[in-house]
Amino acid sequence: MKAFTLGLLAAAAASASPLEARQSQSTAVLDLAVKRGAPQQLASGVLYGTPDTPNQIPDHFYTGPKLKYFRAGGAQLFGNGQRGWHWNEYPARFQSTLSNYRTARKYGGEFQLLLHDIWGTDTINSTTAWPGDNGNWNSYEAFLDRLIADIKANDMVPGLKIDIWNEPDFPWFWTRSTEQWLELWKRTYAKFRADPQLRQLPIIGPSLASRPTFDNPWWTKFMDFIVRDNVAPDQYTFHMLGDSTDRINDLETVVRTMDQFYSQTGAPRRSYSVNEYINAGDERQNSANAWHIARLERYDASGLRANWLSEWELHDFLAELVYRPNAQSEYQPNGAWQLYNYYGQEMTGTRLASTGSTDGVLDIFGTLSDDGVVRILTGVRARTGTWEIEVRNLSALGFPASGEITIQTWGFDDVGLRGVSHGPSDRGQHTHAYSDGVLRFPIFQTAEDMKTAWAFEFSRP
Ligand SMILES: *[C@@H]1O[C@H](CO)[C@@H](O)[C@H](O)[C@H]1NC(C)=O
Ligand SMILES: *[C@@H]1O[C@H](CO)[C@@H](O)[C@H](O)[C@H]1NC(C)=O
Numbered sequence: 001m002k003a004f005t006l007g008l009l010a011a012a013a014a015s016a017s018p019l020e021a022r023q024s025q026s027t028a029v030l031d032l033a034v035k036r037g038a039p040q041q042l043a044s045g046v047l048y049g050t051p052d053t054p055n056q057i058p059d060h061f062y063t064g065p066k067l068k069y070f071r072a073g074g075a076q077l078f079g080n081g082q083r084g085w086h087w088n089e090y091p092a093r094f095q096s097t098l099s100n101y102r103t104a105r106k107y108g109g110e111f112q113l114l115l116h117d118i119w120g121t122d123t124i125n126s127t128t129a130w131p132g133d134n135g136n137w138n139s140y141e142a143f144l145d146r147l148i149a150d151i152k153a154n155d156m157v158p159g160l161k162i163d164i165w166n167e168p169d170f171p172w173f174w175t176r177s178t179e180q181w182l183e184l185w186k187r188t189y190a191k192f193r194a195d196p197q198l199r200q201l202p203i204i205g206p207s208l209a210s211r212p213t214f215d216n217p218w219w220t221k222f223m224d225f226i227v228r229d230n231v232a233p234d235q236y237t238f239h240m241l242g243d244s245t246d247r248i249n250d251l252e253t254v255v256r257t258m259d260q261f262y263s264q265t266g267a268p269r270r271s272y273s274v275n276e277y278i279n280a281g282d283e284r285q286n287s288a289n290a291w292h293i294a295r296l297e298r299y300d301a302s303g304l305r306a307n308w309l310s311e312w313e314l315h316d317f318l319a320e321l322v323y324r325p326n327a328q329s330e331y332q333p334n335g336a337w338q339l340y341n342y343y344g345q346e347m348t349g350t351r352l353a354s355t356g357s358t359d360g361v362l363d364i365f366g367t368l369s370d371d372g373v374v375r376i377l378t379g380v381r382a383r384t385g386t387w388e389i390e391v392r393n394l395s396a397l398g399f400p401a402s403g404e405i406t407i408q409t410w411g412f413d414d415v416g417l418r419g420v421s422h423g424p425s426d427r428g429q430h431t432h433a434y435s436d437g438v439l440r441f442p443i444f445q446t447a448e449d450m451k452t453a454w455a456f457e458f459s460r461p
Helices: 002-016 059-063 091-106 115-119 138-153 178-194 217-228 251-265 286-298 311-315 335-345
Strands: 027-035 045-047 069-072 110-114 160-163 203-206 235-240 271-277 302-305 350-355 362-368 373-380 385-392 403-412 425-434 439-445 453-459
Touching: 027 362, 027 373, 045 271, 069 091, 069 271, 069 302, 091 110, 091 115, 091 138, 110 115, 115 138, 138 178, 178 203, 178 217, 203 217, 217 251, 235 251, 251 271, 251 286, 271 286, 286 302, 286 335, 286 350, 286 362, 286 373, 286 453, 335 373, 335 403, 362 385, 373 385, 373 439, 425 439
Parallel strands: 027 385, 045 069, 045 302, 069 110, 110 160, 160 203, 203 235, 235 271, 271 302
Antiparallel strands: 027 350, 350 362, 362 373, 373 453, 385 439, 403 425, 403 453
Protein backbone atom coordinates (compact mmCIF):
# COMPACT_ATOMS: atom_id res chain seq x y z
CA MET A 1 0.00 0.00 0.00
CA LYS A 2 2.73 2.44 0.92
CA ALA A 3 4.79 1.46 -2.11
CA PHE A 4 1.77 1.92 -4.35
CA THR A 5 1.02 5.39 -2.98
CA LEU A 6 4.60 6.56 -3.35
CA GLY A 7 4.95 5.13 -6.84
CA LEU A 8 1.74 6.70 -8.03
CA LEU A 9 2.57 10.10 -6.63
CA ALA A 10 6.14 10.00 -7.85
CA ALA A 11 5.03 9.08 -11.36
CA ALA A 12 2.31 11.72 -11.36
CA ALA A 13 4.65 14.44 -10.14
CA ALA A 14 7.34 13.51 -12.61
CA SER A 15 5.05 13.79 -15.59
CA ALA A 16 3.04 16.79 -14.35
CA SER A 17 5.86 19.19 -13.52
CA PRO A 18 8.29 20.24 -16.26
CA LEU A 19 11.78 20.88 -14.97
CA GLU A 20 12.30 24.22 -13.36
CA ALA A 21 15.57 26.06 -13.62
CA ARG A 22 15.89 27.31 -10.07
CA GLN A 23 16.25 25.62 -6.71
CA SER A 24 13.15 26.05 -4.60
CA GLN A 25 12.96 26.49 -0.82
CA SER A 26 12.35 22.80 -0.54
CA THR A 27 14.95 21.37 -2.91
CA ALA A 28 18.09 19.56 -1.81
CA VAL A 29 20.86 19.31 -4.39
CA LEU A 30 23.36 16.56 -5.13
CA ASP A 31 26.28 17.53 -7.35
CA LEU A 32 27.78 14.57 -9.19
CA ALA A 33 30.74 16.67 -10.33
CA VAL A 34 32.12 17.37 -6.84
CA LYS A 35 33.74 14.52 -4.88
CA ARG A 36 34.46 14.74 -1.16
CA GLY A 37 36.67 11.76 -0.32
CA ALA A 38 35.87 8.30 0.99
CA PRO A 39 32.96 7.97 3.42
CA GLN A 40 34.03 7.51 7.03
CA GLN A 41 30.55 6.92 8.51
CA LEU A 42 31.02 10.02 10.64
CA ALA A 43 27.54 9.69 12.15
CA SER A 44 28.05 6.12 13.38
CA GLY A 45 28.55 6.86 17.05
CA VAL A 46 26.67 6.11 20.25
CA LEU A 47 26.48 7.81 23.62
CA TYR A 48 26.56 4.97 26.20
CA GLY A 49 24.62 1.94 24.93
CA THR A 50 27.51 -0.51 25.24
CA PRO A 51 26.87 -3.31 27.75
CA ASP A 52 29.36 -3.57 30.61
CA THR A 53 29.62 -7.30 29.92
CA PRO A 54 32.04 -7.78 27.02
CA ASN A 55 30.67 -9.37 23.82
CA GLN A 56 27.08 -9.26 25.06
CA ILE A 57 25.81 -7.74 21.79
CA PRO A 58 27.03 -9.77 18.77
CA ASP A 59 29.74 -8.21 16.60
CA HIS A 60 27.69 -7.66 13.46
CA PHE A 61 25.47 -5.15 15.25
CA TYR A 62 28.58 -2.99 15.68
CA THR A 63 30.29 -3.76 12.38
CA GLY A 64 27.21 -3.36 10.12
CA PRO A 65 26.83 0.37 10.86
CA LYS A 66 30.63 0.62 11.36
CA LEU A 67 30.11 2.04 14.83
CA LYS A 68 33.27 3.81 15.77
CA TYR A 69 32.53 6.69 18.12
CA PHE A 70 31.74 5.83 21.71
CA ARG A 71 31.30 7.94 24.85
CA ALA A 72 30.70 6.79 28.40
CA GLY A 73 31.73 7.02 32.06
CA GLY A 74 29.63 4.59 34.07
CA ALA A 75 26.55 6.82 34.34
CA GLN A 76 23.46 5.85 36.32
CA LEU A 77 24.96 3.01 38.30
CA PHE A 78 23.02 3.75 41.45
CA GLY A 79 23.73 0.80 43.74
CA ASN A 80 25.76 1.17 46.92
CA GLY A 81 29.39 1.04 45.95
CA GLN A 82 28.63 2.37 42.44
CA ARG A 83 27.81 6.03 42.98
CA GLY A 84 31.06 7.62 41.90
CA TRP A 85 34.05 9.45 43.33
CA HIS A 86 32.28 11.94 45.60
CA TRP A 87 30.72 9.02 47.52
CA ASN A 88 34.14 7.46 47.76
CA GLU A 89 32.74 4.85 45.36
CA TYR A 90 34.94 5.29 42.34
CA PRO A 91 35.98 1.76 41.23
CA ALA A 92 32.64 0.46 39.87
CA ARG A 93 32.22 3.45 37.57
CA PHE A 94 35.79 3.25 36.40
CA GLN A 95 35.38 -0.47 35.67
CA SER A 96 32.25 0.17 33.60
CA THR A 97 34.16 2.84 31.70
CA LEU A 98 37.12 0.55 31.13
CA SER A 99 34.87 -2.23 29.84
CA ASN A 100 33.13 0.16 27.43
CA TYR A 101 36.52 1.49 26.31
CA ARG A 102 37.69 -2.04 25.51
CA THR A 103 34.53 -2.69 23.50
CA ALA A 104 35.13 0.51 21.53
CA ARG A 105 38.70 -0.56 20.82
CA LYS A 106 37.58 -4.04 19.75
CA TYR A 107 35.91 -2.29 16.81
CA GLY A 108 38.76 0.16 16.26
CA GLY A 109 36.68 2.94 17.75
CA GLU A 110 37.32 6.23 19.46
CA PHE A 111 36.26 6.55 23.10
CA GLN A 112 35.27 9.86 24.67
CA LEU A 113 35.73 9.50 28.40
CA LEU A 114 33.18 11.31 30.57
CA LEU A 115 34.83 12.53 33.76
CA HIS A 116 31.62 13.91 35.26
CA ASP A 117 30.09 10.42 35.25
CA ILE A 118 32.97 8.78 37.09
CA TRP A 119 32.93 11.67 39.55
CA GLY A 120 29.16 11.04 39.89
CA THR A 121 27.02 14.10 39.08
CA ASP A 122 23.93 11.88 38.91
CA THR A 123 24.15 10.94 42.61
CA ILE A 124 24.52 14.34 44.24
CA ASN A 125 22.45 15.73 47.09
CA SER A 126 22.17 19.14 48.70
CA THR A 127 25.27 18.67 50.82
CA THR A 128 27.57 17.23 48.15
CA ALA A 129 30.81 19.17 47.81
CA TRP A 130 31.48 19.93 44.13
CA PRO A 131 34.95 20.32 42.65
CA GLY A 132 36.37 23.65 43.75
CA ASP A 133 33.72 24.53 46.34
CA ASN A 134 35.11 27.21 48.67
CA GLY A 135 38.25 27.19 46.61
CA ASN A 136 39.07 23.65 47.64
CA TRP A 137 40.25 21.50 44.73
CA ASN A 138 41.96 18.80 46.76
CA SER A 139 39.37 16.09 46.21
CA TYR A 140 39.08 16.85 42.51
CA GLU A 141 42.85 16.84 42.05
CA ALA A 142 43.01 13.49 43.85
CA PHE A 143 40.25 12.23 41.53
CA LEU A 144 42.29 13.25 38.48
CA ASP A 145 45.43 11.63 39.91
CA ARG A 146 43.57 8.38 40.47
CA LEU A 147 41.95 8.44 37.03
CA ILE A 148 45.24 9.18 35.29
CA ALA A 149 46.97 6.36 37.16
CA ASP A 150 44.19 3.97 36.10
CA ILE A 151 44.24 5.10 32.47
CA LYS A 152 47.94 4.32 32.39
CA ALA A 153 47.73 1.08 34.36
CA ASN A 154 45.07 -0.24 31.97
CA ASP A 155 46.76 0.96 28.79
CA MET A 156 43.77 3.08 27.80
CA VAL A 157 45.64 5.57 25.65
CA PRO A 158 44.89 4.39 22.07
CA GLY A 159 41.68 5.96 20.78
CA LEU A 160 40.97 7.81 24.02
CA LYS A 161 39.71 11.39 24.21
CA ILE A 162 39.14 13.34 27.40
CA ASP A 163 35.73 15.06 27.53
CA ILE A 164 36.41 17.40 30.43
CA TRP A 165 32.90 17.97 31.79
CA ASN A 166 29.52 17.22 30.24
CA GLU A 167 26.88 19.97 30.05
CA PRO A 168 27.98 22.28 32.86
CA ASP A 169 25.13 24.56 31.74
CA PHE A 170 22.57 21.93 32.68
CA PRO A 171 21.83 21.44 36.39
CA TRP A 172 21.93 17.64 36.27
CA PHE A 173 25.64 17.83 35.61
CA TRP A 174 26.87 21.01 37.30
CA THR A 175 25.27 23.29 39.87
CA ARG A 176 28.04 25.83 40.28
CA SER A 177 29.13 28.97 38.44
CA THR A 178 30.51 29.31 34.94
CA GLU A 179 33.75 30.56 36.50
CA GLN A 180 34.10 27.47 38.71
CA TRP A 181 33.61 25.25 35.66
CA LEU A 182 36.25 27.19 33.72
CA GLU A 183 38.67 26.73 36.60
CA LEU A 184 37.88 23.00 36.53
CA TRP A 185 38.51 23.03 32.77
CA LYS A 186 41.90 24.67 33.23
CA ARG A 187 43.00 22.34 36.04
CA THR A 188 41.94 19.22 34.17
CA TYR A 189 43.62 20.42 31.01
CA ALA A 190 46.85 21.19 32.85
CA LYS A 191 46.84 17.84 34.64
CA PHE A 192 46.59 15.78 31.45
CA ARG A 193 49.03 17.97 29.54
CA ALA A 194 51.57 17.73 32.36
CA ASP A 195 51.69 13.95 32.23
CA PRO A 196 54.47 12.75 29.91
CA GLN A 197 52.50 9.67 28.83
CA LEU A 198 49.15 11.40 28.39
CA ARG A 199 50.03 14.81 27.04
CA GLN A 200 49.09 13.71 23.50
CA LEU A 201 45.58 12.66 24.52
CA PRO A 202 43.04 14.80 22.70
CA ILE A 203 41.07 17.02 25.06
CA ILE A 204 37.57 17.76 23.83
CA GLY A 205 34.75 20.07 24.85
CA PRO A 206 32.94 22.14 25.90
CA SER A 207 30.03 19.66 25.44
CA LEU A 208 27.57 22.34 26.54
CA ALA A 209 23.86 21.56 26.43
CA SER A 210 23.14 24.81 24.62
CA ARG A 211 24.22 25.60 21.07
CA PRO A 212 26.86 28.30 20.58
CA THR A 213 25.35 31.79 20.36
CA PHE A 214 26.68 35.24 21.16
CA ASP A 215 24.09 35.83 23.87
CA ASN A 216 25.00 32.70 25.80
CA PRO A 217 27.55 33.48 28.55
CA TRP A 218 28.66 29.83 28.83
CA TRP A 219 29.82 30.02 25.22
CA THR A 220 31.15 33.57 25.17
CA LYS A 221 33.10 33.11 28.41
CA PHE A 222 34.41 29.75 27.26
CA MET A 223 35.65 31.05 23.91
CA ASP A 224 37.38 34.02 25.58
CA PHE A 225 38.84 31.85 28.33
CA ILE A 226 40.42 29.23 26.07
CA VAL A 227 42.22 31.98 24.17
CA ARG A 228 43.34 33.93 27.24
CA ASP A 229 44.57 30.86 29.11
CA ASN A 230 45.71 28.93 26.05
CA VAL A 231 43.55 25.92 26.87
CA ALA A 232 41.60 25.37 23.65
CA PRO A 233 40.21 21.87 23.16
CA ASP A 234 41.68 19.69 20.42
CA GLN A 235 38.14 19.21 19.12
CA TYR A 236 35.04 21.28 19.78
CA THR A 237 32.01 19.29 20.88
CA PHE A 238 28.35 20.25 20.59
CA HIS A 239 24.99 18.81 21.51
CA MET A 240 22.12 18.92 19.06
CA LEU A 241 19.15 18.09 21.25
CA GLY A 242 16.81 21.04 20.93
CA ASP A 243 13.64 21.93 19.07
CA SER A 244 13.74 20.46 15.58
CA THR A 245 11.99 23.52 14.14
CA ASP A 246 14.49 26.06 15.53
CA ARG A 247 17.40 26.70 13.18
CA ILE A 248 19.67 27.37 16.17
CA ASN A 249 19.57 23.61 16.72
CA ASP A 250 21.21 22.95 13.40
CA LEU A 251 24.84 22.13 12.68
CA GLU A 252 24.67 24.46 9.68
CA THR A 253 23.98 27.38 12.04
CA VAL A 254 26.54 26.17 14.58
CA VAL A 255 29.30 26.05 11.99
CA ARG A 256 28.56 29.63 10.92
CA THR A 257 28.50 30.81 14.53
CA MET A 258 31.82 29.13 15.23
CA ASP A 259 33.33 30.93 12.22
CA GLN A 260 32.30 34.20 13.83
CA PHE A 261 33.70 33.11 17.19
CA TYR A 262 37.06 32.34 15.57
CA SER A 263 37.28 35.75 13.97
CA GLN A 264 36.12 37.62 17.07
CA THR A 265 38.17 35.80 19.70
CA GLY A 266 41.14 34.42 17.81
CA ALA A 267 40.29 30.92 19.09
CA PRO A 268 41.88 28.18 17.00
CA ARG A 269 39.85 26.25 14.44
CA ARG A 270 39.44 22.58 15.26
CA SER A 271 37.42 19.63 14.05
CA TYR A 272 33.90 19.06 15.39
CA SER A 273 32.13 16.27 17.19
CA VAL A 274 28.41 16.46 17.84
CA ASN A 275 28.66 14.02 20.70
CA GLU A 276 24.91 13.99 21.36
CA TYR A 277 22.50 14.34 18.42
CA ILE A 278 18.77 13.43 18.13
CA ASN A 279 16.44 15.24 20.51
CA ALA A 280 14.32 13.42 23.08
CA GLY A 281 11.04 14.23 21.34
CA ASP A 282 10.24 14.15 17.64
CA GLU A 283 13.71 13.17 16.39
CA ARG A 284 13.87 9.63 17.77
CA GLN A 285 12.92 8.21 14.38
CA ASN A 286 14.57 7.29 11.10
CA SER A 287 13.72 10.27 8.95
CA ALA A 288 15.19 12.77 11.42
CA ASN A 289 18.17 10.46 12.00
CA ALA A 290 18.93 10.49 8.26
CA TRP A 291 18.67 14.29 8.28
CA HIS A 292 21.32 14.43 11.03
CA ILE A 293 23.54 11.94 9.18
CA ALA A 294 23.50 14.22 6.12
CA ARG A 295 24.31 17.30 8.19
CA LEU A 296 27.22 15.58 9.99
CA GLU A 297 28.70 14.33 6.71
CA ARG A 298 28.44 17.76 5.08
CA TYR A 299 30.31 19.51 7.89
CA ASP A 300 32.74 16.65 8.52
CA ALA A 301 31.72 16.34 12.15
CA SER A 302 31.67 13.02 13.95
CA GLY A 303 28.31 12.31 15.55
CA LEU A 304 27.12 10.20 18.46
CA ARG A 305 23.48 9.25 18.82
CA ALA A 306 22.04 10.67 22.03
CA ASN A 307 20.70 8.13 24.48
CA TRP A 308 17.34 8.63 26.12
CA LEU A 309 17.20 5.37 28.06
CA SER A 310 17.81 5.08 31.81
CA GLU A 311 19.72 3.02 34.33
CA TRP A 312 20.60 -0.49 33.04
CA GLU A 313 19.00 0.19 29.66
CA LEU A 314 21.47 3.04 29.25
CA HIS A 315 24.18 0.37 29.33
CA ASP A 316 22.59 -1.68 26.55
CA PHE A 317 20.92 -1.48 23.10
CA LEU A 318 23.56 0.70 21.36
CA ALA A 319 21.60 3.93 21.90
CA GLU A 320 18.32 2.56 20.54
CA LEU A 321 19.67 0.62 17.56
CA VAL A 322 18.96 -2.92 18.81
CA TYR A 323 16.70 -4.54 21.38
CA ARG A 324 15.89 -7.76 23.18
CA PRO A 325 13.01 -8.19 25.62
CA ASN A 326 15.03 -10.25 28.12
CA ALA A 327 18.45 -11.76 28.65
CA GLN A 328 17.34 -15.13 27.21
CA SER A 329 16.37 -13.60 23.85
CA GLU A 330 18.52 -12.80 20.84
CA TYR A 331 19.22 -9.16 20.06
CA GLN A 332 17.19 -7.89 17.09
CA PRO A 333 17.85 -4.93 14.81
CA ASN A 334 15.25 -2.18 14.68
CA GLY A 335 14.59 0.19 11.78
CA ALA A 336 17.26 2.64 12.92
CA TRP A 337 19.87 -0.13 12.86
CA GLN A 338 18.83 -0.99 9.30
CA LEU A 339 19.26 2.65 8.33
CA TYR A 340 22.76 2.84 9.83
CA ASN A 341 23.63 -0.57 8.39
CA TYR A 342 22.81 0.68 4.90
CA TYR A 343 24.84 3.83 5.60
CA GLY A 344 27.77 1.67 6.79
CA GLN A 345 27.67 -1.14 4.24
CA GLU A 346 26.24 0.35 1.03
CA MET A 347 27.40 3.96 1.11
CA THR A 348 30.96 3.29 0.02
CA GLY A 349 33.26 4.70 -2.65
CA THR A 350 33.28 8.49 -2.73
CA ARG A 351 31.16 11.11 -1.02
CA LEU A 352 29.39 13.57 -3.32
CA ALA A 353 28.80 17.23 -2.53
CA SER A 354 25.28 18.24 -1.63
CA THR A 355 23.26 21.02 -0.09
CA GLY A 356 20.15 20.64 2.03
CA SER A 357 16.88 22.36 1.21
CA THR A 358 17.02 26.04 2.12
CA ASP A 359 14.05 25.64 4.48
CA GLY A 360 16.40 23.41 6.52
CA VAL A 361 13.97 20.48 6.62
CA LEU A 362 15.19 18.04 3.95
CA ASP A 363 18.77 16.89 3.76
CA ILE A 364 20.64 14.35 1.67
CA PHE A 365 23.88 12.39 1.77
CA GLY A 366 25.14 10.95 -1.50
CA THR A 367 27.88 8.53 -2.50
CA LEU A 368 29.19 7.07 -5.74
CA SER A 369 30.35 3.47 -5.34
CA ASP A 370 33.39 2.12 -7.17
CA ASP A 371 31.08 0.15 -9.47
CA GLY A 372 29.15 3.28 -10.44
CA VAL A 373 26.05 3.27 -8.25
CA VAL A 374 24.82 6.61 -6.91
CA ARG A 375 23.15 6.27 -3.53
CA ILE A 376 21.23 9.09 -1.90
CA LEU A 377 20.19 8.77 1.72
CA THR A 378 17.60 11.30 2.74
CA GLY A 379 15.47 12.36 5.65
CA VAL A 380 13.08 15.08 6.65
CA ARG A 381 13.51 16.64 10.05
CA ALA A 382 10.34 15.26 11.62
CA ARG A 383 7.81 16.99 9.39
CA THR A 384 5.25 16.01 6.75
CA GLY A 385 5.15 17.69 3.37
CA THR A 386 6.61 17.51 -0.11
CA TRP A 387 10.23 18.24 -0.94
CA GLU A 388 12.43 17.65 -3.94
CA ILE A 389 15.84 16.27 -4.77
CA GLU A 390 17.82 17.71 -7.65
CA VAL A 391 20.77 15.77 -9.08
CA ARG A 392 23.15 18.02 -11.03
CA ASN A 393 25.89 17.40 -13.53
CA LEU A 394 24.73 14.00 -14.73
CA SER A 395 27.30 14.36 -17.52
CA ALA A 396 30.02 13.84 -14.89
CA LEU A 397 28.91 10.18 -14.84
CA GLY A 398 28.61 9.93 -18.60
CA PHE A 399 24.87 10.50 -18.95
CA PRO A 400 23.66 12.28 -22.10
CA ALA A 401 22.23 15.79 -21.68
CA SER A 402 18.68 14.49 -21.57
CA GLY A 403 16.95 11.16 -21.21
CA GLU A 404 15.42 8.97 -18.54
CA ILE A 405 16.80 7.51 -15.33
CA THR A 406 15.30 4.66 -13.36
CA ILE A 407 15.61 4.98 -9.62
CA GLN A 408 15.27 2.24 -7.05
CA THR A 409 13.66 3.44 -3.82
CA TRP A 410 14.17 1.88 -0.39
CA GLY A 411 12.16 2.83 2.68
CA PHE A 412 13.72 2.62 6.12
CA ASP A 413 10.56 2.08 8.11
CA ASP A 414 10.67 3.14 11.71
CA VAL A 415 9.38 0.40 13.99
CA GLY A 416 10.46 2.00 17.29
CA LEU A 417 13.27 0.93 19.61
CA ARG A 418 11.52 -2.26 20.65
CA GLY A 419 10.37 -3.30 17.17
CA VAL A 420 12.17 -5.62 14.77
CA SER A 421 13.08 -4.65 11.22
CA HIS A 422 14.50 -7.16 8.77
CA GLY A 423 15.70 -4.56 6.30
CA PRO A 424 14.52 -1.66 4.21
CA SER A 425 11.24 -2.03 2.35
CA ASP A 426 11.41 -2.17 -1.43
CA ARG A 427 9.38 0.80 -2.68
CA GLY A 428 9.93 -0.08 -6.31
CA GLN A 429 11.58 1.48 -9.35
CA HIS A 430 10.42 4.68 -10.97
CA THR A 431 11.63 6.17 -14.22
CA HIS A 432 12.09 9.93 -14.41
CA ALA A 433 12.74 12.08 -17.47
CA TYR A 434 15.50 14.68 -17.16
CA SER A 435 17.05 17.37 -19.33
CA ASP A 436 20.03 19.76 -19.29
CA GLY A 437 21.93 17.22 -17.20
CA VAL A 438 19.63 17.83 -14.23
CA LEU A 439 17.25 15.29 -12.70
CA ARG A 440 14.54 16.23 -10.21
CA PHE A 441 12.22 14.00 -8.28
CA PRO A 442 9.89 14.56 -5.34
CA ILE A 443 9.95 13.32 -1.75
CA PHE A 444 6.53 12.74 -0.25
CA GLN A 445 6.74 12.72 3.51
CA THR A 446 3.16 11.69 4.18
CA ALA A 447 1.68 11.21 7.65
CA GLU A 448 1.82 7.48 7.01
CA ASP A 449 5.53 7.65 6.22
CA MET A 450 6.37 10.51 8.57
CA LYS A 451 9.18 8.56 10.27
CA THR A 452 10.52 6.80 7.19
CA ALA A 453 13.98 7.61 5.83
CA TRP A 454 14.66 6.96 2.14
CA ALA A 455 17.46 5.72 -0.06
CA PHE A 456 17.47 6.24 -3.82
CA GLU A 457 19.82 4.33 -6.13
CA PHE A 458 20.69 4.58 -9.80
CA SER A 459 23.61 3.38 -11.89
CA ARG A 460 25.77 5.32 -14.29
CA PRO A 461 25.19 4.37 -17.93
C1 LIG B 1 25.02 13.37 50.32
O1 LIG B 1 26.06 12.95 49.44
C2 LIG B 1 27.30 12.77 50.08
C3 LIG B 1 28.27 12.46 48.99
O2 LIG B 1 28.39 13.57 48.13
C4 LIG B 1 27.19 11.69 51.14
O3 LIG B 1 28.42 11.55 51.80
C5 LIG B 1 26.10 12.06 52.11
O4 LIG B 1 25.92 10.98 53.01
C6 LIG B 1 24.81 12.29 51.38
N1 LIG B 1 23.78 12.75 52.27
C7 LIG B 1 22.60 12.15 52.33
C8 LIG B 1 21.60 12.74 53.28
O5 LIG B 1 22.31 11.18 51.65
C1 LIG C 1 27.58 21.46 -12.30
O1 LIG C 1 26.30 22.05 -12.46
C2 LIG C 1 26.24 23.41 -12.18
C3 LIG C 1 24.79 23.86 -12.24
O2 LIG C 1 24.11 23.25 -13.30
C4 LIG C 1 27.14 24.15 -13.11
O3 LIG C 1 27.11 25.54 -12.82
C5 LIG C 1 28.55 23.63 -12.97
O4 LIG C 1 29.41 24.24 -13.90
C6 LIG C 1 28.60 22.14 -13.17
N1 LIG C 1 29.93 21.62 -12.85
C7 LIG C 1 30.63 20.89 -13.69
C8 LIG C 1 31.99 20.48 -13.22
O5 LIG C 1 30.21 20.55 -14.79
